[in-house]
Amino acid sequence: MKQVLEFEKPVMELREKIAELKKFTAESDMDLTSEIETLEQRLVKLEEDVYGNMKPWDRVQMARHAERPTTLDYVKELFTHFLEFHGDRLYGDDEAIVSGVAKYKGKPVTVIGHQRGKDTKENIRRNFGMPHPEGYRKALRHMKQAEKFNRPIICFIDTKGAYPGKAAEERGQSEAIARNLMEMAGLRVPIICIVIGEGGSGGALALGVGDRIHMLENSTYSVISPEGAAALLWKDSGLAQKAAETMMITSYDLKKLQVIDDIIPELKGGAHRDVALQATEIDHVLNQSLQELYDLPKEELLEKRWEKYKQIGDYSTL
Amino acid sequence: MLKDFFSKKKKYASIPREEAKQEIPEGLMQKCPNCHKIFYRKELKKNLNVCPNCSFHHQMTARERIDSLFDEHTFEEWDQNIITENPLGFPDYLEKVEKDREKTGLNEAVVTGKGKMQGFETAFAVMDSRFRMGSMGSVVGEKIARAIEKAKEQKIPFIIFTASGGARMQEGVLSLMQMTKTSIAIKRFSEAGGLMISVMTHPTTGGVSASFASIGDYNFAEPGALIGFAGRRIIEQTIREELPEDFQTAEFLLKHGHLDQVIERQDMKEVLTTLLDIHEGGAQPS
Numbered sequence: 001m002k003q004v005l006e007f008e009k010p011v012m013e014l015r016e017k018i019a020e021l022k023k024f025t026a027e028s029d030m031d032l033t034s035e036i037e038t039l040e041q042r043l044v045k046l047e048e049d050v051y052g053n054m055k056p057w058d059r060v061q062m063a064r065h066a067e068r069p070t071t072l073d074y075v076k077e078l079f080t081h082f083l084e085f086h087g088d089r090l091y092g093d094d095e096a097i098v099s100g101v102a103k104y105k106g107k108p109v110t111v112i113g114h115q116r117g118k119d120t121k122e123n124i125r126r127n128f129g130m131p132h133p134e135g136y137r138k139a140l141r142h143m144k145q146a147e148k149f150n151r152p153i154i155c156f157i158d159t160k161g162a163y164p165g166k167a168a169e170e171r172g173q174s175e176a177i178a179r180n181l182m183e184m185a186g187l188r189v190p191i192i193c194i195v196i197g198e199g200g201s202g203g204a205l206a207l208g209v210g211d212r213i214h215m216l217e218n219s220t221y222s223v224i225s226p227e228g229a230a231a232l233l234w235k236d237s238g239l240a241q242k243a244a245e246t247m248m249i250t251s252y253d254l255k256k257l258q259v260i261d262d263i264i265p266e267l268k269g270g271a272h273r274d275v276a277l278q279a280t281e282i283d284h285v286l287n288q289s290l291q292e293l294y295d296l297p298k299e300e301l302l303e304k305r306w307e308k309y310k311q312i313g314d315y316s317t318l
Numbered sequence: 319m320l321k322d323f324f325s326k327k328k329k330y331a332s333i334p335r336e337e338a339k340q341e342i343p344e345g346l347m348q349k350c351p352n353c354h355k356i357f358y359r360k361e362l363k364k365n366l367n368v369c370p371n372c373s374f375h376h377q378m379t380a381r382e383r384i385d386s387l388f389d390e391h392t393f394e395e396w397d398q399n400i401i402t403e404n405p406l407g408f409p410d411y412l413e414k415v416e417k418d419r420e421k422t423g424l425n426e427a428v429v430t431g432k433g434k435m436q437g438f439e440t441a442f443a444v445m446d447s448r449f450r451m452g453s454m455g456s457v458v459g460e461k462i463a464r465a466i467e468k469a470k471e472q473k474i475p476f477i478i479f480t481a482s483g484g485a486r487m488q489e490g491v492l493s494l495m496q497m498t499k500t501s502i503a504i505k506r507f508s509e510a511g512g513l514m515i516s517v518m519t520h521p522t523t524g525g526v527s528a529s530f531a532s533i534g535d536y537n538f539a540e541p542g543a544l545i546g547f548a549g550r551r552i553i554e555q556t557i558r559e560e561l562p563e564d565f566q567t568a569e570f571l572l573k574h575g576h577l578d579q580v581i582e583r584q585d586m587k588e589v590l591t592t593l594l595d596i597h598e599g600g601a602q603p604s
Contacts, residue, residue: 162528162547162548163556164547164548164549164552164553164556165548165553165556165557166553166557166559166561166565168547168548169546169547169548169553169565169566170574171574172532172574172575172576173528173546173547173548174527174528174531174532174545174546174547174576175532175533175576177528177529177547178497178501178527178528178529178530178531178532178533179532179533181497181498181501181502181528181529182501182502182504182505182508182533183505185498185501185502185505185506186505186506186509201485201494201525202494202497202524202525202528202529202547205494205497205498206528208498209498209501209502221491222490222491222494223485223487223489223490223491223493223494223525224485224487229487232487233487246406246408247406247487247490247491248405248406248490248491249490249491253491254491257405257490257491257492259491259492259495305502306502306503306506309495309498309499309502310463310499310502312492312495312496312498312499313456313457313459313460313492313495313496313499314403314404314405314456314489314492315400315401315402315403315456315457315460316400316401316403317399317400317401318399318400318401
C-alpha cells in the first residue's frame with residue numbers, strides 16, 4: 001500500500017488517470033496519445049505547483065512518510081564494506097541506533113544513525129527509532145573508536161526524539177545525551193551530520209554535533225514536535241499544523257536561522273520516490289564536505305567546530 | 319446594556335493553584351507546601367528557604383543563592399547587558415520576557431559572574447526559575463557559555479546551579495542549539511584542566527538536564543529536586559503505567575548512580591568549599 005499524503009492527492013489522481021488511459025490505449029484501437037500528452041503536460045505543471053509550494057506541515061508529513069528511506073537504505077547506496085557493530089558494553093544493544101564501519105569512496109569511515117523500522121514488527125524491535133541511553137552510549141563508543149583510528153564520522157539523524165520511558169530515565173537519558181554533546185565537541189576527526197527525516201530535539205542532537213550539518217529538503221529539525229509544541233503553548237495538540245509554521249522547523253527555516261550548512265534537494269514527491277537517485281544528491285554534498293575537512297589540521301578543525309556553534313543564537317547587546 | 323445586567327458572569331477571577339501559592343511569598347507569612355505549617359517569611363529566609371519543620375527545600379532566587387554562598391562584596395556580575403530577541407517572531411514573547419525582567423530584576427533566567435567562596439575565587443552561573451521557568455534560550459546559553467570561557471581564561475573553577483524547565487520553546491531550534499554551545503564550552507574548559515561543579519536544584523529537566531547540568535566533574539543536587547529528561551506525564555502516557563512517587567527526584571537519581579551526592583542546602587557552602595580546597599582552589603595548570 002502506497003501512502004498518499006493529503007496535499008499530494010491531486011497529483012496522485014492525475015497520475016492514475018494517465019495510467020488508466022495508457023492501459024486503455026494499449027488494449028483498444030482508440031488512439032488517445034494526444035490526450036495523454038496533454039494530461040502529462042498538466043501533470044508536470046501540477047507537480048511543480050504542489051511540490052514547489054509545500055507548507056511546513058506538508059514537509060512534516062513527508063519527513064514522517066512510511067516509505068521514507070532510513071539510515072540503512074542510504075548506507076546501502078552510499079558506502080561499501082559496511083559492517084554493523086552492536087552494544088554499548090555497559091548495558092545492552094539499542095537497535096534504535098545502527099552503527100558501524102564502512103568505506104566511502106575507498107576510504108574508511110564510521111557510520112552512525114537513528115534507525116526506524118519498515119513495518120510494525122521491525123518498529124517494535126527498533127523502538128520506532130527512539131533511542132534509550134544505551135543507544136547513545138553505543139554511538140559514543142564507536143565515535144571514540146573512529147577518533148582512535150582516524151576515521152571521519154557520518155551521522156544520519158532520523159528520530160522523533162529520545163525515548164521518554166521509565167527505564168530510559170533510570171539509566172540516565174539526560175547524561176547520555178549530554179555526554180555525547182560534550183564528547184563530540186572534542187573528537188579529533190571530521191563529523192558530518194545529515195538530517196534525513198525527523199530531527200527530534202535532544203534525541204536528534206545527541207548525534208548532531210558536527211563540522212557540517214546538512215538537511216534533506218523535506219526533513220525537519222526542532223526543539224519539540226509540532227504536536228508537543230501545540231500542547232505546551234496552546235494546550236491543544238490539534239494545533240500542530242499551526243505550530244509547524246510558528247516553530248520554524250523546515251530545512252529552509254534552519255538555513256535562515258544559520259543553524260545548518262546545506263539543504264540537500266529532494267526529488268519531486270519526496271526522497272522515497274527513488275532512494276538511489278536521492279542518495280546521489282546526498283553523495284554530492286557528503287563528498288564535498290569531506291573534501292573540505294580531510295586535510296584540516298586537528299586543532300583548526302576543533303576551533304572551527306566551536307566557532308560554528310558559538311555564533312548560533314539571537315540576542316542583542318545594550 | 320440591559321443584557322449585561324442579567325448575565326451570570328462571575329464577579330471574581332479564579333486564580334490557578336500554582337499562582338496562588340506563588341503569591342504568598344510576597345506577604346509576611348508563608349505556608350510550607352510539604353508540611354503545610356505556616357512560617358514567618360523572615361524566619362524561612364534566615365533558614366535559607368528550608369522549612370524549619372520538615373526540611374522541605376523551597377526554591378531560591380538567583381540573588382538569594384549567590385548571597386548564601388559567596389563572601390560579602392566579592393561578587394562581580396557578567397553580561398547583564400545581553401538582551402533577548404524574538405527570532406521566530408513569536409506572539410507576545412518579548413512582552414512576557416519584559417514582564418519577567420521587571421518581576422525578577424534580572425536580564426534573563428541566569429545570573430553569571432565570579433565571586434569568592436571562603437576565599438576561593440570561582441566563576442558561576444545561577445539559574446532563576448522565576449524567569450520563564452528558567453528556560454534556556456539564546457541569552458541563557460550565551461551567558462553560560464561566556465562564563466565558562468571566562469573561567470577558562472582566568473583559570474578559575476566554574477560552578478553552576480541549575481533550575482530550569484528545559485529549552486525555551488519560543489526560540490525554537492536556536493534554544494536546542496544552546497545545549498551544544500554550552501557543552502562545547504565545557505569540553506574546552508575541561509580539556510584545559512578546568513574544574514566544573516554542577517548543582518541541580520528544583521527543577522532541572524529537559525534540555526538543561528540533557529546538557530551542562532549532567533556533565534560536571536562533580537554532579538550534585540538538592541534534596542527533593544525534580545531532575546529528568548522527559549516529563550512525568552509524557553512518560554506515563556507513553557508506557558501506560560504509574561510511576562513511583564520518588565521518580566525523577568534527586569534521591570532517585572542518587573540511587574541509580576547519576577549523582578555524586580545529594581546535599582542539604584545548609585551544608586552546600588561547606589561541601590563546595592571543601593571540594594575547592596581539595597582541588598587547591600581549582601586553578602588550572604598554566
